[in-house]
Amino acid sequence: MERRGLLALVLHTHLPFVRHPEHPAFLEERWLFEAITETYLPLLERFQRLANDGVPFRITMSFTPPLLAMLADGMLQGRYVHHLDQLIELTEKEIQRTQWLPPFHRLALFYHHRFTTARRLYVDVYRRNLIHPFRELSDRGLLEPIASCATHGYLPLMETQPAAVRAQIQVGIQAFERAFGKRPLGFWLPECGYHPGHDAILKEFGIRYFLMDAHGILFGSPRPKYGAYAPVMCPSGVAAFGRDLESSKSVWSAEEGYPGDDDYREFYRDVGFDLEYDYVRPYLNGDGLRLNTGIKYYRITGKTNEKQPYDPDRALEKAVQHAGNFMFNREKQTEFLRSVMDRAPIIVSPYDAELFGHWWFEGPDWLEVLIRKIHAEQKTIRLVAPSDYFHEYPTSQVIEPTMSSWGYGGYSEVWLNGANDWIYRHLHKMADEMTRLANAHPRPDPLRSRLLNQMARELLLAQSSDWAFILKTQTHTAYAYRRLRDHLARFSYLSDAVRQGLVDEPWLSAAEAKDNLFPFLDYRVYASSV
């Protein structure tokens, strides 16, 4: 053990399944496009640069099946290239338009370069499928990809439907294996939502560890000797790593975190809102509503509406400073923990991947600099993936963690409140129905098998925690409501078809083509053993 402490950076990568072949362009598909341009491509580019420079590192990323499915989907790949082409065209116009305003002209060139580079990487280098380069990083031992639930279902609120919990886990792992060609060692519980007993299901599928929030371990029983700075072994034999809140805070916190620095790019000033309407109209969606294009010219500046132009060099300098600060704080933290612990602490810092680049524009730079600094400038901490820990310390204290999540309040409040509690009545009913039908049809004919599999897809899609989250945050609520209704409607229609023995085959084919993820799905995962 050559270092005094271990640091595990974990990026949770997830988007809900948003794919609308029935419309030529669909606003919410931009969630994927923006994440590709601003997060996934920049991260890949930096990881590969680090690898090519011979900088050793270990980073952990969870990939949810809806995102994996969208990244591999031909229709969305084509739409993404079109989206980039539109942005490139807009930046060409912007280069002209800003020629008498040097700070903005420079930014127009900056964005034009970014988008053309993104296009080159996406089309020419990665051949439109970003799973391949992530997989390659995994094969090189730099990236530890981990699995997650089938559709980011929030498991603690599914507790009355154990078969649905199992299906979320099992289908999630199957999707991971298809994407990465190997079994996952780790598992990301959506929203870090843990409920005692779910570890046993993970164990059945060979999972070695999962991540949870610190209080889930600190309040576990017996009392943890090392707090959240060593994994604990659940009764089932699966390890749980607790999130370190100090390092979380420095990145997540809206008030004190790095991303709020005045020199960083301002998210809320975008040419899609700022420029003259007719000029940007061709780059808006069909409905003509203004939207974020990703071309943003201002820095945060301060708590003012008078924003100053963004300066990428100055922002990069700040990212370097912040990376140094983060590393310094982890070193100090490690020394302190070491004084209380008789083994090396592991500091686990999980973040949403989309935080880096999309929200915190300089996040990918910060991450690259942090990795370089950890390699070159200190000897206290070492970057690891959680699974590396077991080579150092094979034994862990056996503890039953408590139900918890990383959401506001630490429990289930974000996904269970007056704005969204009505959905569970339906989700639970669907899950019960699915299990009943799975039990009733152990050996279906091919057509009924298709019906039941599609039912399972509709159920899984309805269970995505994103809908509850969106209903709570009051943005895009109409879309979340519509998605819940659509999946419920299709599920109900399919259920009737199974029951009545009548199938509108073209309709079924259309549904299969629309909600087309999990082609391998076998609805019998919902069968209960009772």
Added chain:
Amino acid sequence: MAAPSQPRGGPGTPPRREALALDVSAQAPSASTPAGESQRQGPSSATAVEEQFSIPTGYGDDRIVLMVKDPWWLFAYWDIHPNTERTARRQLLPHEVAGLHSILRVYDVTGIDFPAQPAHASCDISLSDLATNWYIHVDAPNRSFIVEIGLLANGGRFLPLARSNRVTTPRFGPSDVIDEAWMTTDEAYWKLAGTLGVGVSSSPLGWSALLGQALSSGGWSSVSVLGQGRPSLVRGFWCRVDADLVIHGSTEPRAAVTIQGHPVTVRKDGTFSLRVALPDGTQTITIDATSPDGRHIRTVTPIVTLAWSGSLTSTAHRSPRTTGRRMAPKPESGGAS
């Protein structure tokens, strides 16, 4: 309930498309569908099934489901068929009917086999007749609960209509159980929890504050790709004004045009245009058009001044006129002809 309903049924009966009969002999025991009602007609278009569907308010399946929101709060929803309630009411004696009302009876069943063993404690929550769900403040971490929904008759008789699943609230605070092989002290425990540097003292109270800081996408919506509301950064009235200048003209189709020395595209019909963001001050703009054979050159030099009076910046003192800003882009010379 935020489930707006839509009128059922669509225009006319959609044409039945190719409907395949399945082998019904292997049919399942009748399963009720979540929709409650079924759509017997084939859908007329790809989205007809969805458009015609309204999310039902309930399923009438006589059940109550209990969920844990946090260590202090539970949530229950229920769905009682009217017939079930009617049947229960028939058991009542005439004098019991007055004051009859629905209640939730909350049982503390920690560590016991309920109902074989009696609950440690119970309490009743009176419900409004319209309620179909309820948040229950048990204020009791690490305890187990079951609830029943039923009718409380005058005289105290309780007619349960449905009983929930069992839930256990999470422990909030350190466990009292200490494993001898992994000995720890209070001091060491709180040191490890207190490394957070976020005001966690040696009590769980600090945790309540900490967990309320929302250090994840679940709490901070703007971080998520999904939540892109556009907050006004500084409250109060605001206004922004910028000026773009569009220079446009026409010439012979294959002529070459430069503006400030930079070539601009001449379209097939001979028109050209350039949009530029106009800086403050005076711009002398040189526009050169060169004939296709290179022999003729026309030059025009419009001079454009953008000057501002007034201010959009909020000022410390309140003067009603300070936001009056005028913009005066004035072409001072002849434009391109």
